[in-house]
Amino acid sequence: MSRLKILIANPTVPQIAYKLLADKYEVTTSTSHDRAAILKDVRGVDALFWATHNRIDKEILDAAGPQLKVIGTMSVGYNHIDLEEVKARGIKLSNTPNVLNGAVADIAMLLALAAARRYPEGRQHIERGTWVKEFDTQWMLGQDIAGSTIGIVGLGRIGQTIAKRLQGFDAHKILYTGHKEKPQAKDLGYEFVNLDELARRSDFIFLSAPLTNETMNMCNEAFFAKMKKNGILINISRGQLVDQDALIAALKAGRIFAAGLDVMIPEPLNTDSELLKLPNVVLTPHIGSATGNTRNAMAKLTAENILAGLAGEELISPVPLP
Numbered sequence: 001m002s003r004l005k006i007l008i009a010n011p012t013v014p015q016i017a018y019k020l021l022a023d024k025y026e027v028t029t030s031t032s033h034d035r036a037a038i039l040k041d042v043r044g045v046d047a048l049f050w051a052t053h054n055r056i057d058k059e060i061l062d063a064a065g066p067q068l069k070v071i072g073t074m075s076v077g078y079n080h081i082d083l084e085e086v087k088a089r090g091i092k093l094s095n096t097p098n099v100l101n102g103a104v105a106d107i108a109m110l111l112a113l114a115a116a117r118r119y120p121e122g123r124q125h126i127e128r129g130t131w132v133k134e135f136d137t138q139w140m141l142g143q144d145i146a147g148s149t150i151g152i153v154g155l156g157r158i159g160q161t162i163a164k165r166l167q168g169f170d171a172h173k174i175l176y177t178g179h180k181e182k183p184q185a186k187d188l189g190y191e192f193v194n195l196d197e198l199a200r201r202s203d204f205i206f207l208s209a210p211l212t213n214e215t216m217n218m219c220n221e222a223f224f225a226k227m228k229k230n231g232i233l234i235n236i237s238r239g240q241l242v243d244q245d246a247l248i249a250a251l252k253a254g255r256i257f258a259a260g261l262d263v264m265i266p267e268p269l270n271t272d273s274e275l276l277k278l279p280n281v282v283l284t285p286h287i288g289s290a291t292g293n294t295r296n297a298m299a300k301l302t303a304e305n306i307l308a309g310l311a312g313e314e315l316i317s318p319v320p321l322p
């Protein structure tokens, strides 16, 4: 009997995934994560290991063929996947929750601290020789996390990890918004509020909700108008949660204090983007989960899901299909 086939659709996936899968199945790795290369390599595979921001849509699924049984995306987000198409074809789909919580929460903290303490501006002063010589007690004043009110949009696994880290920094109050109040959050003293109240009361706002029709552009002009003047926006989710032009306008006008973004539009960001010119913006290139340990754990979990799916077992971390 011929062995089932798996395509790893990205040549940079950690070896651990290959080792786990190749032990039992015929594994090929696409030469590149370009869509054109994947469309060619995907023909006839039984499982697909996905590790790109390319869309998984009808075109990819048609190219794979009707024998495709399992897809594992090496990401926690799955907004790049046409869930209805996947469901209609009876394909099992997994993602990689939990294993990246700490790494993504760390990037959120990096952005929050750097935005609050005006890191890009400080560095510019050093580079340009505009570092004030005398001790000016009012120069480069930033914001404290200690004593601040935090607003978390989407208190899921990553949001909860961010909240835990912020408690270590002595934040005064944690507000959150989402679909519904969470009993475990109530026990921790976190307050459930609506988006408007969160915008109005928070000193730091963290976006950690997935991209859906509901969250798309939720931070728009009206949202920024409600934020405090000292408010700082941190986005580690998806760029599309934010109306980027409205954010740029709010930052330029000094309507809000600063922003820290690991995600933006487009990715990669255009090198002439206004975001790069603003001193009160801290940017990282969508590297929330980019640590060696975390990427290995994500690769391992994706491979284990595929193994479970091909063996006809329950997936470890299934994506709920509509």
Ligand SMILES: O=C(O)[C@H](O)CO
Pocket (backbone or CB within 6 Å): 074, 075, 076, 077, 078, 100, 237, 288, 289
């Ligand atoms: O969703 C994730 O895991 C990261 O944002 C990488 O896409």
